[in-house]
Amino acid sequence: MLSGLRVLDLTRVLAGPLCTMLLGDLGADVLKVERPGSGDETRGWGPPFDAEGRSAYYLSINRNKLAIAADLERPTDRNVLDTLLAGADVVVDNFKRGMLERRGFSPEEWRERRPELIWCTITGFGAGSDRLGYDFVAQAESGWMSITGEPDGDPMKVGVALADILAGKDATIAILGALVRRARTGEGARIHISLLDSARAALVNVAQNTLVSGEDAKRWGNAHPNLVPYQLFNASDKPIVIAVGSDAQWAASARAIGLSHLADDVSLLTNAGRLAQRQRIVGEFERQLATRSAAEWRAALDKAGVPNGVVFTVLEALADANASAITGVPSSVGGVVRFAPPSLDEHGKLIRREGWSAFSSAL
Numbered sequence: 284m285l286s287g288l289r290v291l292d293l294t295r296v297l298a299g300p301l302c303t304m305l306l307g308d309l310g311a312d313v314l315k316v317e318r319p320g321s322g323d324e325t326r327g328w329g330p331p332f333d334a335e336g337r338s339a340y341y342l343s344i345n346r347n348k349l350a351i352a353a354d355l356e357r358p359t360d361r362n363v364l365d366t367l368l369a370g371a372d373v374v375v376d377n378f379k380r381g382m383l384e385r386r387g388f389s390p391e392e393w394r395e396r397r398p399e400l401i402w403c404t405i406t407g408f409g410a411g412s413d414r415l416g417y418d419f420v421a422q423a424e425s426g427w428m429s430i431t432g433e434p435d436g437d438p439m440k441v442g443v444a445l446a447d448i449l450a451g452k453d454a455t456i457a458i459l460g461a462l463v464r465r466a467r468t469g470e471g472a473r474i475h476i477s478l479l480d481s482a483r484a485a486l487v488n489v490a491q492n493t494l495v496s497g498e499d500a501k502r503w504g505n506a507h508p509n510l511v512p513y514q515l516f517n518a519s520d521k522p523i524v525i526a527v528g529s530d531a532q533w534a535a536s537a538r539a540i541g542l543s544h545l546a547d548d549v550s551l552l553t554n555a556g557r558l559a560q561r562q563r564i565v566g567e568f569e570r571q572l573a574t575r576s577a578a579e580w581r582a583a584l585d586k587a588g589v590p591n592g593v594v595f596t597v598l599e600a601l602a603d604a605n606a607s608a609i610t611g612v613p614s615s616v617g618g619v620v621r622f623a624p625p626s627l628d629e630h631g632k633l634i635r636r637e638g639w640s641a642f643s644s645a646l
Contacts, residue, residue: 284618285311288462289639291367292316292348293376293383295323297418297444298405298478300344301451303375306458307347308618312642314367314634315345315625319352322627333609335626342624346610349645350625351634355386363635368393370639373458377405380413394473401461403454403474410475418444418478425482426500430489433504450481511557512536512568515594518577525568526590533557539587540571540580621646 288311292303295317307313317323323345329338353360368374374390376383383389390402407416414420422428422440432439454476461472483490489500492508500508505524507513512533515524527533530553537546545567550556557564572580577593584591606612610620622645633641 285309285462288312288373289371290314290373290375291371293374293378294405295377296325297344297447298416298450298454298476299375299377300325301448302403302405302454302458303348304344304346305452305455305614305616306373307621308614308616310618311373312639313348314639314641315348315350316364316367317350317352317627319354319628322350322352326627337624337626339608342609343611345624346620347618347622348625349622349630349634349641350628351631352628355388361387364388366638367634369397371400373401373403373462375403375405375454375458377416379415380406380410390473394471398471399465399469400471401458401465401474402471403458403461403476405450405454405476405478407478409477409479416478418447421446421478421482425479426486426489427482430500430502432502434502436502438502445485446478446482449485450476450478453481453484506561506565509558510554511561511564514565516568516572518572518575518580520576522594523572523577523580524592524594525584526592528590530554532589535587536584536589539583539589540568542567542571 285306288306290303290306290311290313292299292313292315294300294303300315300323303313303315315323321327323341325341325344326338328340331339333339333342351363353363355361355364368388374393376390390404394400394402404410405416406412407421408414419440422445423438425446427446428438428440431441454474457472457474457476461474465471488509493500503514505515510527513526513528515522517523525536527536533551533554534546537543545551545564551560551564581591581593601612604612607620609623630641630645633644637644
């Protein structure tokens, strides 16, 4: 879908590289620029490392790219970057405020020279902040951790760097929107995405609950503040989650697990009634679900049309995903793998010699 689009990737760690990888998955030519010697910090974020010394973390977000190492303090490398910028359609960076400008690569100046250019900067806390943007910090300050974990436990982060991931996807969405506008008007865009903004926006219904009620959100563990039953239960062998989202699903779930008297109870016909009797419902479901295996309950609930799922390990979840130890989990946005994640400066000589035409030679 994005074949021929030229994306200059001046990012490292997670949000930026994820954004540019998604664009690469969609067919864009993505050229990753890294510092000589060490490159992207995530190259060293291991073990595990693959046979070529690339960390699993780095491999997960850097397929479909060519790579060059360039020192922005060296005139010859600055000239290379100037040439690449002159031919790029999209630039994505996550440098601290002022760092590119001090090296003569002002996004605003480039946008003046090339109004059709789309330049996206990803930060931790917004364009006006110098604070370092790390996912863990964004999770803390966005409110996520205050609502994650058991009610009587400590605030807890999500098990993946989800603020980074959402910011990377938000950046991709904004870039695609800018490309549509450019196709219509010829005008590019200056885009700013922050981890904090992406994380706060992802509070969605939790944020709206607090805005409407005026009361702060609480931690519910594996339960749901607005729906019952909508949580994890322990079957006789392993955990299973049941996610009832409608009154019809409620009645079907109760009957499917042998609790028809709950389905027939008029005080539980609506979600509001079930919320008022949360402890009663959860208690009866817990006792009943503990009597049989998760696979048996899953079959019964599937037959009844009730959303449910057995809790898988990561290896179990990936078993049928056609995932690769080199190129990662298949893209969620489609596309094909054209290039494995590159080694540091793997295509440096080719890019210095051919510029953006290096992609034709590398295929």
